[in-house]
Amino acid sequence: MDRRKFLASVGGATALAAMSASEKADALEQAMSEELDSIVVKPQLCTTYGQEGPPIQRGIKRDKYFMMGHDPRLPRMSDKPTLIEFYKKRFGSVQHMLQSARLARINGLPEKTVLACLLHDISVGGLIRMDHGYWGAQLVAPYVDEEIAWAIKYHQSLRFYADPDVGYEYPEAYIRYFGPDFVPEPYVAADAEYARNHKWYMTARQITINDVYSFDPNVTVEIEDFEDIIGRHFRQPEEGLGYDNSPSAHMWRTMIFPNNFL
Numbered sequence: 176m177d178r179r180k181f182l183a184s185v186g187g188a189t190a191l192a193a194m195s196a197s198e199k200a201d202a203l204e205q206a207m208s209e210e211l212d213s214i215v216v217k218p219q220l221c222t223t224y225g226q227e228g229p230p231i232q233r234g235i236k237r238d239k240y241f242m243m244g245h246d247p248r249l250p251r252m253s254d255k256p257t258l259i260e261f262y263k264k265r266f267g268s269v270q271h272m273l274q275s276a277r278l279a280r281i282n283g284l285p286e287k288t289v290l291a292c293l294l295h296d297i298s299v300g301g302l303i304r305m306d307h308g309y310w311g312a313q314l315v316a317p318y319v320d321e322e323i324a325w326a327i328k329y330h331q332s333l334r335f336y337a338d339p340d341v342g343y344e345y346p347e348a349y350i351r352y353f354g355p356d357f358v359p360e361p362y363v364a365a366d367a368e369y370a371r372n373h374k375w376y377m378t379a380r381q382i383t384i385n386d387v388y389s390f391d392p393n394v395t396v397e398i399e400d401f402e403d404i405i406g407r408h409f410r411q412p413e414e415g416l417g418y419d420n421s422p423s424a425h426m427w428r429t430m431i432f433p434n435n436f437l
């Protein structure tokens with residue numbers, strides 16, 4: 176969008192400079208929404224029983240329709256979207272997943288495990304953070320080997336539990352993120368315990384071992400570096416992700432049209 180218009184919308188350059196990075200992102204999103212000729216309504220995940228600030232005033236912008244269809248603010252997805260297209264046009268945290276897969280490949284892990292590392296956080300990057308292992312596993316389950324989806328599901332809980340025998344320590348980053356006294360919910364503990372005794376434990380554990388947050392700044396990894404592995408182990412539907420009527424097609428469609436009113 177036009178820089179001058181954006182600056183005016185936030186009250187000028189000085190006001191913008193005083194904002195935090197997330198405030199700037201919110202302000203930009205707000206300004207882009209206002210410029211859009213349709214109304215964007217973000218889904219409300221739960222009620223806060225009256226604690227949620229003033230209600231949206233209905234009828235203010237009756238010159239606009241609600242957002243439906245391709246959001247012009249986002250890169251347009253093709254009619255038959257591929258997994259690689261989602262990496263390029265929809266997912267965030269892409270370098271994190273690519274670097275994790277790169278490390279898994281350097282460590283000589285099987286292709287299936289490399290693909291699990293490549294896919295492990297796609298829910299964080301494209302759909303939802305909460306329980307991202309579970310959502311991510313469901314997203315890919317129709318298209319990958321059962322072991323890959325299983326490993327993605329359980330990497331989330333196993334991340335919270337060290338296994339020094341295989342060289343995995345509790346992430347130092349989690350102490351910074353959640354505080355030194357954080358204790359995972361009981362369902363997380365139960366799922367980690369279940370996973371630990373499962374025949375595919377090491378596949379999920381390898382995701383956590385190769386889950387890198389400290390990137391090599393001198394290396395840029397591209398999704399195309401994994402085109403061969405994706406081709407061999409991800410069953411790309413002919414109709415395109417989102418349009419193949421699979422059990423998770425609606426989840427892919429949600430990422431294609433994230434701001435649709437309904």
Ligand SMILES: [Fe+2]
Nearest residue numbers: 295296330331
């Ligand atoms: Fe994760």
Ligand SMILES: [Fe+2]
Nearest residue numbers: 271295296386
């Ligand atoms: Fe991760």
